Amino acid sequence: MTRKVFLSNRPWQEAREEFLATLRAEGYLTELPVEEIEVTAALGRVTAAPVYAAVSSPHYPAAAMDGIAVRAEATFTAGEGNPLELALGHEAVTVDTGDPVPEGFDAVIMIEEVTFEDKGVAVIRRPAVPGQNIRPVGENIKAGELLVPAGHVLTPFDLGGLLSAGVTRVAVRPRPRVAILPTGTELVPPNPNPAPGQILESNGTMLAGLVTLWGGEPQVYPITPDDYRLLKERLLEAVAASDLVLINAGSSAGREDYTAGLVAEVGRVLTHGVATKPGKPVILGMVEGKPVIGVPGYPVSAALCAELFARPLIYYRQGLEPPRREQVRAVLGRKIYSPLGREEFIRVRLEKEGDRLVAHPTSRGAATIMALARADGIVVVPRLAEGFAAGQEVTVYLLRPLEDLAEEAYGSREE
Ligand SMILES: Nc1nc2c(c(=O)[nH]1)N[C@H]1C(S)=C(S)[C@@H](COP(=O)(O)OP(=O)(O)OC[C@H]3O[C@@H](n4cnc5c(N)ncnc54)[C@H](O)[C@@H]3O)O[C@H]1N2
Numbered sequence: 001m002t003r004k005v006f007l008s009n010r011p012w013q014e015a016r017e018e019f020l021a022t023l024r025a026e027g028y029l030t031e032l033p034v035e036e037i038e039v040t041a042a043l044g045r046v047t048a049a050p051v052y053a054a055v056s057s058p059h060y061p062a063a064a065m066d067g068i069a070v071r072a073e074a075t076f077t078a079g080e081g082n083p084l085e086l087a088l089g090h091e092a093v094t095v096d097t098g099d100p101v102p103e104g105f106d107a108v109i110m111i112e113e114v115t116f117e118d119k120g121v122a123v124i125r126r127p128a129v130p131g132q133n134i135r136p137v138g139e140n141i142k143a144g145e146l147l148v149p150a151g152h153v154l155t156p157f158d159l160g161g162l163l164s165a166g167v168t169r170v171a172v173r174p175r176p177r178v179a180i181l182p183t184g185t186e187l188v189p190p191n192p193n194p195a196p197g198q199i200l201e202s203n204g205t206m207l208a209g210l211v212t213l214w215g216g217e218p219q220v221y222p223i224t225p226d227d228y229r230l231l232k233e234r235l236l237e238a239v240a241a242s243d244l245v246l247i248n249a250g251s252s253a254g255r256e257d258y259t260a261g262l263v264a265e266v267g268r269v270l271t272h273g274v275a276t277k278p279g280k281p282v283i284l285g286m287v288e289g290k291p292v293i294g295v296p297g298y299p300v301s302a303a304l305c306a307e308l309f310a311r312p313l314i315y316y317r318q319g320l321e322p323p324r325r326e327q328v329r330a331v332l333g334r335k336i337y338s339p340l341g342r343e344e345f346i347r348v349r350l351e352k353e354g355d356r357l358v359a360h361p362t363s364r365g366a367a368t369i370m371a372l373a374r375a376d377g378i379v380v381v382p383r384l385a386e387g388f389a390a391g392q393e394v395t396v397y398l399l400r401p402l403e404d405l406a407e408e409a410y411g412s413r414e415e
Pocket residue numbers: 007182183184187199200201202203204248249250251252253254257278279280281295296297298299301366367
């Protein structure tokens with residue numbers, strides 16, 4: 001096999017657009033699958049069709065209070081000075097909250113307003129108004145009413161509403177199954193005593209976490225060594241069993257970086273290399289109508305590529321628009337130099353100084369996962385800019401809510 005050394009340097013937006021357009025053309029993002037599941041297990045799932053009420057709620061006129069059901073017109077004469085006696089079981093019927101109001105009765109008087117002087121006789125001192133303390137049929141939901149539209153993320157309230165309307169099963173978008181393949185002969189399961197050269201496999205779990213946050217169902221495969229035949233077997237197995245495959249590492253130009261060649265052999269490579277930092281050697285490909293992303297090995301590169309390329313797919317595949325990251329404006333704590341020609345994603349910590357926010361760039365190494373873990377946001381230096389001056393106002397894409405900003409600064413602020 002020839003060793004492919006040169007990667008393309010396309011703007012990532014263009015590469016992503018082409019990837020999405022290819023997936024749309026193949027029906028992957030337009031003919032979305034559907035599954036029917038129990039409403040009780042549907043929290044956070046996306047409806048595949050509008051859901052209508054099977055039954056009204058309540059489906060019978062229901063007492064809204066504990067008391068007695070009466071015929072309102074038979075109570076008009078009751079007054080403080082004119083107690084009215086009603087024969088129980090005939091002129092009045094005791095009911096509890098939620099009970100059906102018996103046929104022919106049209107009001108409920110709260111038990112606190114009733115005295116029972118004689119066994120079998122209820123005494124009232126105020127007339128009842130028709131409909132009082134009765135929840136009519138359909139007060140909450142009317143049979144046939146639209147409960148939720150298609151493409152709606154089901155909340156706990158929705159689930160309560162669906163069940164109250166007699167809906168027990170619901171058609172939803174399946175959670176996209178995402179196969180994550182950690183590859184590399186140097187990788188070992190995490191342990192506290194790695195030998196020199198061994199790399200603790202951590203990206204699988206990190207990527208699985210991101211996939212879960214975005215609504216997907218991750219499956220992390222066992223570590224595959226850099227063996228072309230094994231990688232090919234694993235890739236084909238993963239493609240058959242999932243909706244999206246993330247092959248982690250082997251994306252670059254090293255002697256055992258097989259991913260691009262492999263995807264090209266069994267499918268097609270749309271992009272190998274984008275003009276970002278980190279994340280440059282990403283591979284976007286298609287195998288048997290499924291997207292395959294070659295995610296670079298360095299943890300921060302892996303996280304960024306997942307964000308830029310896997311996140312939109314996982315959302316669109318569920319029939320959702322990927323939510324926009326919240327943005328704030330901040331001033332830079334120091335100058336950033338960034339090479340021309342690559343869009344750089346710089347992790348920053350934010351600090352409140354009076355009424356302004358100051359963004360402090362953290363470590364820029366693609367291997368420094370804790371810098372990402374501790375970052376509050378990302379500042380993007382455009383491809384055709386060489387950086388920003390200290391004190392310049394920039395946009396920060398938030399990685400966590402502003403109110404969660406850590407009080408104390410931890411970790412290094414140096415590059
Ligand atoms: N001559 C060149 N060398 C490199 C280039 C280049 O263009 N020319 N690109 C660099 C860039 S940028 C990146 S990013 C990396 C990407 O490399 P690969 O995707 O081929 O990944 P590996 O070389 O196999 O691994 C790199 C590094 O990543 C860590 N790693 C890998 N897998 C895991 C895992 N599952 N869990 C945790 N960490 C992992 C590991 O530290 C590796 O050392 O290539 C540059 N080189």
